[in-house]
Amino acid sequence: MDALLAILRTESTAVQALAVTMGGLLGVFLTLGFFYLLIWAADRWGSRTSDRSTAENSGQAPLHTQ
């Protein structure tokens, strides 16, 4: 990585901008992709938890009505 940076530092400003573009866009997509996974995992975990609690509540319902 250091070698690549050293090469890029000697390149023209436009080439450096291109490198920042590639790195920046990749970074934005990966970071937001990670946030997507977080939301997706939370959604999965949340729906499983709510399914379980719904099932438990439906099982307890007769106790309350007795």
Add this chain to the structure above:
Amino acid sequence: MQDIFIGFTSITWKMLVMYGIGGLLIWLAIRKEYEPMLLLPIGFGALLVNLPLAIAWEHDGAPGFLKVLYDAGIANELFPLLIFIAVGAMIDFGPLFRNPVMIFFGAAAQFGIFATMIVATLLGFDLKAAASIGIIGAADGPTAIYVATKFARQYLGPISVAAYSYMSLVPLIQPPVIRALTTRQERCIHMVLHEKPVPQWLRILFPIAVTMTAGVVAPISVPLVGSLMFGNLIRESGVLERLSQTAQNELAYLVTLLLGITIGGSMKADQFLNVQTLLILGMGLAAFVFDTAGGVLFAKLVNLFLPADRKINPMIGACGISAFPMSARVIQKMANEEERGNIILMQAIGANVAGQLGSIIAGGMVLALVPLLAR
């Protein structure tokens, strides 16, 4: 005798031009209602600092009130960060949680930042200045100001004016770009709305997780991301309603007022009136066009891999910019014009919220990467 008339004798043609520009900004704010909360203070600040002797900026070696404000809020990046706390308290990530795939449009629409940065380097700007100009494409005023303050303070005035002016012109900029890149059939695509409750724990954990992630990926972005997410955590905690309201109202209004007039105060005629300013204004417009095109083309690309009944209306891609909620409203209006009753507002808002997230992450990436290469 000359001292008595010094106010008259020290007026230059450049000052007169700046009075025109200040007046134009105030006119746009009042008559056209283009971002009036910022353009009016910026316009008035531009008048103040260009009055003879610029007493509001500096006099006899002592700082004037505009310079005091500049040093207290812009030079140390405090005002943009306070604005971020306020913005964070206003953001509802709910529509994004319901349609998480929209997050990728918030990434794609940042294309304009980087494309404009390349164009700026080709026009002769150095890498740091080019990055600051590109950030206009974030459609996010505080991020643009923050990056410009770090990298190219000499261009802070034109960059801020461009960022806020074009943000207010989103209803004029985006529709022609979208129409040029899509067919009517594509613009009429209906999308299924996913309505599901969002648990509060997710709303609370999300800003914390985003801050921690940003802190690891790009530590230099922590002030930006952290202040935004702090505001959002105040909002979502559910126990700080008064603080949340204060951040959304009093803090936002007060800092916006000071930020606007201080930016106007940085628009001194001899620094503002040059070819670079014209280039920056031109590239700012290009950045918004590139952003819109990037988002729309990304949606079209995604559609190539989706089954016919799950296609995405490519106009949604244009909402990946940070101009919230203006961009989402523009897209919904366009969808309704193309086919009455086509409701894509919630998906558009999801992409728009993702754009707010994407713009600060992109700002963080620029802040992290550019110093590694800049000479």
